[in-house]
Amino acid sequence: xARTKGYPEELDxxxxxxxxYNEDSNPEFTKTVEKISMTIPHMCYQCGTCTASCPSAxxxxxxxxxxxxxxxxxxxxxxxxxxxxxxxxxxxSCTDRCPRDIAPTDVIMAMRNLAARRDIVPVNFLKTVQAxxxxxxxxxNNDVNRAARMxxxxxxxxxxxxxxxxxxxxxxxxxxxxxxxxxxxxIIKEREG
Amino acid sequence: MAEKKAKKTTKKQEAPKMATxxxxxxxxxVGVFICHCGTNIAGSIDIExxxxxxxxxPDVAFADNxxxxxxxxxxxxxxxxxxxxxxxxxxxxxxTPRLHEPTFxxxxxxxxxxxxxxxxxxxxxxxxxxHMHDRKGxxxxxxxxxxxxxxxxxxxxxxxxxxxxxxxxAMVVGAGIAGMQAALDLANAGIKTYLVEKEPTIGGRMxxxxxxxxxxxxxxxxxxxxxxxxxxxxxxxxxxxxxxxNVEGYIGNFDVTxxxxxxxxxxxxxxxxxxxxxxxxxxxxDCDEVxxxxxxxTFEMGMKPRKAIYIQHPQVVPxxxxxxxxxxxxxxxxxxxxxxxxxxxxxxxxxxVTVKVGTAxxxxxxxxxxxxxxDEWGYKKYENVITSLEFxxxxxxxxxxxxxxxxxxxxxxxxxIAFLLCAGSRDNTGVGKPYCSRFCCMYSLKHxxxxxxxxPGATPYLFYMDIRSFGKMYEEFYYRIQDEGARFIxxxxxxxxxxxxxxxxxxxxxxxxxxxxxxLEVDMVVLAAAVQPTRQADPVRKLFGVxxxxxxxxxxxxxKLNPCGTTTAGVYLAGVCQGPKDIPDTVASAEGxxxxxxxxIHKGEVELEPYFAQCREEICAGCGMCVNLxxxxxxxxxxxxxxxxxxxxxAKCKGCGTCGGFCPGGAIYMQHFxxxxxxxxxxxxxxxxxx
Numbered sequence: 033x034a035r036t037k038g039y040p041e042e043l044d045x046x047x048x049x050x051x052x053y054n055e056d057s058n059p060e061f062t063k064t065v066e067k068i069s070m071t072i073p074h075m076c077y078q079c080g081t082c083t084a085s086c087p088s089a090x091x092x093x094x095x096x097x098x099x100x101x102x103x104x105x106x107x108x109x110x111x112x113x114x115x116x117x118x119x120x121x122x123x124x125s126c127t128d129r130c131p132r133d134i135a136p137t138d139v140i141m142a143m144r145n146l147a148a149r150r151d152i153v154p155v156n157f158l159k160t161v162q163a164x165x166x167x168x169x170x171x172x173n174n175d176v177n178r179a180a181r182m183x184x185x186x187x188x189x190x191x192x193x194x195x196x197x198x199x200x201x202x203x204x205x206x207x208x209x210x211x212x213x214x215x216x217x218x219i220i221k222e223r224e225g
Numbered sequence: 226m227a228e229k230k231a232k233k234t235t236k237k238q239e240a241p242k243m244a245t246x247x248x249x250x251x252x253x254x255v256g257v258f259i260c261h262c263g264t265n266i267a268g269s270i271d272i273e274x275x276x277x278x279x280x281x282x283p284d285v286a287f288a289d290n291x292x293x294x295x296x297x298x299x300x301x302x303x304x305x306x307x308x309x310x311x312x313x314x315x316x317x318x319x320x321t322p323r324l325h326e327p328t329f330x331x332x333x334x335x336x337x338x339x340x341x342x343x344x345x346x347x348x349x350x351x352x353x354x355x356h357m358h359d360r361k362g363x364x365x366x367x368x369x370x371x372x373x374x375x376x377x378x379x380x381x382x383x384x385x386x387x388x389x390x391x392x393x394x395a396m397v398v399g400a401g402i403a404g405m406q407a408a409l410d411l412a413n414a415g416i417k418t419y420l421v422e423k424e425p426t427i428g429g430r431m432x433x434x435x436x437x438x439x440x441x442x443x444x445x446x447x448x449x450x451x452x453x454x455x456x457x458x459x460x461x462x463x464x465x466x467x468x469x470x471n472v473e474g475y476i477g478n479f480d481v482t483x484x485x486x487x488x489x490x491x492x493x494x495x496x497x498x499x500x501x502x503x504x505x506x507x508x509x510x511d512c513d514e515v516x517x518x519x520x521x522x523t524f525e526m527g528m529k530p531r532k533a534i535y536i537q538h539p540q541v542v543p544x545x546x547x548x549x550x551x552x553x554x555x556x557x558x559x560x561x562x563x564x565x566x567x568x569x570x571x572x573x574x575x576x577x578v579t580v581k582v583g584t585a586x587x588x589x590x591x592x593x594x595x596x597x598x599x600d601e602w603g604y605k606k607y608e609n610v611i612t613s614l615e616f617x618x619x620x621x622x623x624x625x626x627x628x629x630x631x632x633x634x635x636x637x638x639x640x641x642i643a644f645l646l647c648a649g650s651r652d653n654t655g656v657g658k659p660y661c662s663r664f665c666c667m668y669s670l671k672h673x674x675x676x677x678x679x680x681p682g683a684t685p686y687l688f689y690m691d692i693r694s695f696g697k698m699y700e701e702f703y704y705r706i707q708d709e710g711a712r713f714i715x716x717x718x719x720x721x722x723x724x725x726x727x728x729x730x731x732x733x734x735x736x737x738x739x740x741x742x743x744x745l746e747v748d749m750v751v752l753a754a755a756v757q758p759t760r761q762a763d764p765v766r767k768l769f770g771v772x773x774x775x776x777x778x779x780x781x782x783x784x785k786l787n788p789c790g791t792t793t794a795g796v797y798l799a800g801v802c803q804g805p806k807d808i809p810d811t812v813a814s815a816e817g818x819x820x821x822x823x824x825x826i827h828k829g830e831v832e833l834e835p836y837f838a839q840c841r842e843e844i845c846a847g848c849g850m851c852v853n854l855x856x857x858x859x860x861x862x863x864x865x866x867x868x869x870x871x872x873x874x875x876a877k878c879k880g881c882g883t884c885g886g887f888c889p890g891g892a893i894y895m896q897h898f899x900x901x902x903x904x905x906x907x908x909x910x911x912x913x914x915x916x
Contacts, residue, residue, distance in 0.1 A: 077651075079690045080735025080742075084719030089735075089742045097735060129601060129719055131652045 061108040069142035071135040073103035082126030082136045094119035096126055096136050103139050112147040118154050151219055158216040165213045168193025168200050253379035254286035256312040260294035260319035269353040271364045278368045284379040286310050295325050300332040307336030314378035318346040318371050339383035346374035376909035380902045384835040389876045391477035391583040391825045401429020403800025403815040404588035405455050410819035412460035416826055419580055422465045426541035428452055429590055435621035438671040439702035452542040472768040475877055476795030477831050479582050487573040489548025506568040508544035512559035518552050526615045529625035534559050584822040588799040589762040594649045594755040598656050601720040608634040609728055610750040620675050632749055634728040639748035642676055643732045644669045645718045646689040649755035658755040663805035665753035666693045673711040686712045688734050721750055756805055769796045778804045789818040797822045836880030836897045838873050844892035845870040851884035
């Protein structure tokens with residue numbers, strides 16, 4: 033279907049036909065998302081309970097309802113390339129309240145998995161991978177935190193890999209098995225040089 | 226006279242039964258008729274191949290097919306073939322026997338055969354429809370079905386239905402608008418009707434409503450004339466403050482025991498029977514004034530006080546006070562105040578009455594779902610969150626506030642009111658109800674109209690997913706309310722928060738049409754809560770042997786073609802107990818149920834299918850183990866020729882087969898489902914037609 037009139041790039045972008053066409057839908061995408069997420073986005077009736085429960089929605093352009101709709105319609109490109117996909121805090125409020133008993137959070141997680149397979153991941157998420165690889169923590173301990181813990185009478189470092197650094201090796205083995213760190217390093221290098 | 230008739234029919238049917246048992250059965254000559262049902266069957270089953278196969282079966286004398294066997298030409302084929310080919314068994318391979326068994330039984334009968342010589346093979350619902358894309362498999366399965374049916378048809382015997390007389394009386398359980406309408410219809414058709422209501426007054430939910438959509442009639446104004454009619458109708462025996470305790474019997478002859486709960490007050494008639502001339506309760510209310518016990522009035526959703534001796538509201542029928550013995554302290558002040566009328570008896574006990582009725586209608590209605598279970602909306606947590614039924618009482622002129630809608634927290638008039646539709650309905654989480662409660666959209670529109678009308682400057686906000694305005698003049702009503710200024714927000718409310726100081730409420734929803742989450746501050750929230758069957762519906766339905774669907778609504782015999790009937794002959798459903806209905810649909814359903822319930826009564830007798838258990842007395846050892854097993858109390862041990870044998874009360878027997886399956890001596894056999902017939906069917910299936 034011709035959606036452009038062959039204008040110069042800038043103009044073409046502006047005047048491009050953005051209507052929904054049959055070929056935009058990929059029914060396989062719906063099935064794949066449902067398989068990974070183990071939930072039922074095809075049952076969504078668009079009531080908006082998820083978005084209204086979402087702590088991210090009032091402060092961003094992230095609309096969980098829209099992503100569930102995309103899962104239902106099989107709008108793969110639109111879902112996976114939308115940077116909003118990464119604004120979910122995974123608080124599970126939507127999952128808690130969805131009247132159709134869908135787990136929208138898990139739909140988002142499935143889409144993130146699929147996006148990651150295509151190397152569509154924001155750098156900050158990849159840096160989290162690096163942080164976990166080096167310290168065992170997505171958010172490693174810091175001096176402010178250490179002081180606060182001491183004040184409460186707790187050891188400065190928690191009984192995690194911070195307290196037992198010898199276990200970091202195990203975490204690294206798992207990450208290496210999936211070549212996660214390797215890919216993260218590669219993508220970050222490509223983007224940031 | 227009725228007894229005489231029953232005896233006569235028993236005699237008449239014994240003669241041919243003996244004949245079939247003694248005379249060696251004629252050689253079976255079965256005719257097989259295969260229906261195309263348009264393409265419903267022919268689309269996935271090879272009819273020609275099936276017919277050829279049928280012809281090859283033993284005992285088959287004739288086989289034919291037709292586009293629509295149920296049509297007149299189709300039935301004529303059956304009738305003609307019976308005569309032409311001297312058939313003594315008929316098999317029609319078509320749809321489910323629930324649809325057309327009666328059709329082909331009649332055709333067989335008109336062809337000169339006993340109607341119970343007919344057997345149906347279901348090759349549509351259980352075959353072509355489920356194996357639509359497997360022609361070979363479906364055809365093979367149809368061959369199995371036909372072979373099995375032929376095996377049974379070859380062994381079928383002549384049977385004769387039994388007629389039982391029908392008591393010319395009916396019972397209606399529940400006296401809301403459905404029960405009242407059904408009782409009035411029955412009574413007007415000349416049938417003595419017992420109307421049983423658990424509350425002290427009739428009227429039900431409808432009497433709690435202020436106005437009705439879409440006409441905006443005052444609910445009580447259109448209801449009270451009917452209440453008065455019910456109270457006055459000669460053919461209606463009103464039993465308020467009463468519950469069904471036990472049910473025995475079968476269509477035409479139900480013995481229903483009613484518990485008349487002790488209400489502590491005598492009616493004028495009861496007083497007169499006790500020799501108190503001119504006494505009994507006249508509803509003066511002198512007792513009410515002196516009673517020291519104060520309790521919440523459930524009719525007003527607990528928002529208004531009542532005494533331990535009370536009436537629910539001024540328009541009650543019958544106008545008789547009731548003592549709430551759970552809270553009464555028996556101080557005796559009311560007895561004193563009542564004086565010479567001597568209407569109050571604080572030592573009154575529950576009474577049991579048994580009445581005989583031919584048919585019964587259940588109209589047990591609905592309750593509001595416990596909406597506090599959905600804790601995100603804050604009902605019972607925030608004072609200004611109320612249910613729609615509480616709203617009805619608050620906006621009603623005879624309600625606790627005289628019709629002034631006020632906030633429960635401070636008595637102020639709310640200006641911004643949010644209505645939360647689908648509150649607990651269309652909910653698949655397991656907490657709420659998966660179904661649509663069906664009338665909440667419309668009454669919420671009506672609520673919006675009422676506040677615009679009563680409170681200057683007030684704005685209703687309706688949070689909805691879909692507005693279901695399906696009835697006559699309903700969509701027009703929606704248009705009108707939107708024109709009057711109601712705001713519609715297409716989004717389900719995620720949660721409600723309370724401002725602890727002002728007690729205002731913050732409604733969180735997604736305006737899905739704008740694609741923007743919103744936080745709307747309102748003065749009051751009204752939850753259009755889901756409805757569910759009443760607590761009493763379950764025990765009552767069990768007494769009458771009626772099933773219920775997964776969500777608890779009582780189960781009709783067929784959702785489209787028999788919505789008022791049940792699988793228990795002689796028991797019918799009216800109103801919301803069968804599923805959510807608005808008032809017009811409830812009244813229509815009640816009239817349907819009344820009509821259905823009056824048919825057996827007017828016919829005077831009902832025919833029972835002759836699938837009774839039979840006892841071979843010469844084999845019966847009289848052990849009596851079957852007697853206790855029978856779920857319908859149809860069996861008894863009797864003394865015959867000096868020994869004990871089992872006897873079946875055929876009218877009570879439902880042919881379930883429990884006794885026949887258990888009998889250690891094999892003395893019991895089930896008519897139309899005899900052991901030889903069933904074994905022949907199993908053999909036909911397992912042996913694949915090979916001898």
